[in-house]
Amino acid sequence: xxxxxxxxxxxxxxxxxxxxxxxxxxxxxxxxxxxxxxxxxxxxxxxxxxxxxxxxxxxxxxxxxxxxxxxxxxxxxxxxxxxxxxxxxxxxxxxxxxxxxxxxxxxxxxxxxxxxxxxxxxxxxxxxxxxxxxxxxxxxxxxxxxxxxxxxxxxxxxxxxxxxxxxxxxxxxxxxxxxxxxxxxxxxxxxxxxxxxxxxxxxxxxxxxxxxxxxxxxxxxxxxxxxxxxxxxxxxxxxxxxxxxxxxxxxxxxxxxxxxxxxxxxxxxxxxxxxxxxxxxxxxxxxxxxxxxxxxxxxxxxxxxxxxxxxxxxxxxxxxxxxxxxxxxxxxxxxxxxx
Numbered sequence: 632x633x634x635x636x637x638x639x640x641x642x643x644x645x646x647x648x649x650x651x652x653x654x655x656x657x658x659x660x661x662x663x664x665x666x667x668x669x670x671x672x673x674x675x676x677x678x679x680x681x682x683x684x685x686x687x688x689x690x691x692x693x694x695x696x697x698x699x700x701x702x703x704x705x706x707x708x709x710x711x712x713x714x715x716x717x718x719x720x721x722x723x724x725x726x727x728x729x730x731x732x733x734x735x736x737x738x739x740x741x742x743x744x745x746x747x748x749x750x751x752x753x754x755x756x757x758x759x760x761x762x763x764x765x766x767x768x769x770x771x772x773x774x775x776x777x778x779x780x781x782x783x784x785x786x787x788x789x790x791x792x793x794x795x796x797x798x799x800x801x802x803x804x805x806x807x808x809x810x811x812x813x814x815x816x817x818x819x820x821x822x823x824x825x826x827x828x829x830x831x832x833x834x835x836x837x838x839x840x841x842x843x844x845x846x847x848x849x850x851x852x853x854x855x856x857x858x859x860x861x862x863x864x865x866x867x868x869x870x871x872x873x874x875x876x877x878x879x880x881x882x883x884x885x886x887x888x889x890x891x892x893x894x895x896x897x898x899x900x901x902x903x904x905x906x907x908x909x910x911x912x913x914x915x916x917x918x919x920x921x922x923x924x925x926x927x928x929x930x931x932x933x934x935x936x937x938x939x940x941x942x943x944x945x946x947x948x949x950x951x952x953x954x955x956x957x958x959x960x961x962x963x964x965x966x967x968x969x970x
């Protein structure tokens with residue numbers, strides 16, 4: 632699309648391709664910005680986060696002037712989610728920008744909440760991270776599990792699909808199911824399955840570490856993998872510090888187990904978000920704060936050097952993948968692309 636060039640800061644700059652990596656993993660955490668230096672309203676400071684502390688050398692970014700954090704294992708880059716458009720960043724446009732590299736709010740002239748409209752869905756179908764991967768012949772996957780109620784409603788048009796769902800379906804990928812979850816071939820969005828159990832599904836509670844290891848096993852078998860967690864955004868809107876702390880600590884445990892089993896020697900794991908929210912519980916809305924983009928593993932310096940806005944994440948990930956075919960060591964399993 633012509634709007635591919637509508638990026639954040641650094642628009643029009645030609646970046647050199649970095650050293651090739653074998654795999655990339657995008658961990659999308661909804662509504663996680665960089666907040667004030669007050670643990671009373673910023674759960675990212677109040678929570679016990681040993682994995683994040685190890686990755687960032689014991690530093691946690693704070694306003695008003697967050698800086699790039701370079702540590703032995705990871706690099707954190709404060710990342711613009713406003714993209715030159717007035718108003719509060721929102722989910723539909725922010726996620727489209729993150730997953731595609733297209734400046735979605737500039738494209739439609741505003742920040743759009745909740746579900747992508749037709750223009751944004753078309754962007755994700757043509758330029759989404761997973762679409763780009765499949766078009767190159769790469770094994771690609773969305774790790775999240777979905778209930779048949781959700782997929783049936785999306786297919787029938789009774790429910791609007793999220794940006795992440797469009798990203799997967801637009802790439803011709805089948806969504807992972809509760810059966811896949813039970814077989815260890817998927818992870819539910821809340822990590823532990825408690826949401827499913829509360830809705831009457833007969834699935835076991837699993838600990839975050841087990842979920843992290845399962846996600847890593849799936850990601851190892853794919854050149855490009857993605858996982859979404861959105862309860863952070865819910866906690867931010869609820870202004871619930873205790874719940875936000877619990878969610879962040881669960882994410883931290885999941886991430887620690889994932890990274891222990893993911894081959895970081897030749898692979899890159901990236902954490903990023905669509906907009907701020909949970910980092911400042913003094914307000915109920917989203918924020919215009921920068922979001923933390925964290926690069927871990929191979930190629931992190933080259934990746935971090937390219938990122939200033941959320942529109943930079945997907946292009947940088949794709950540029951770091953070498954060649955046009957899957958590496959020979961990757962064997963796909965589980966849910967396969969359907970074209």
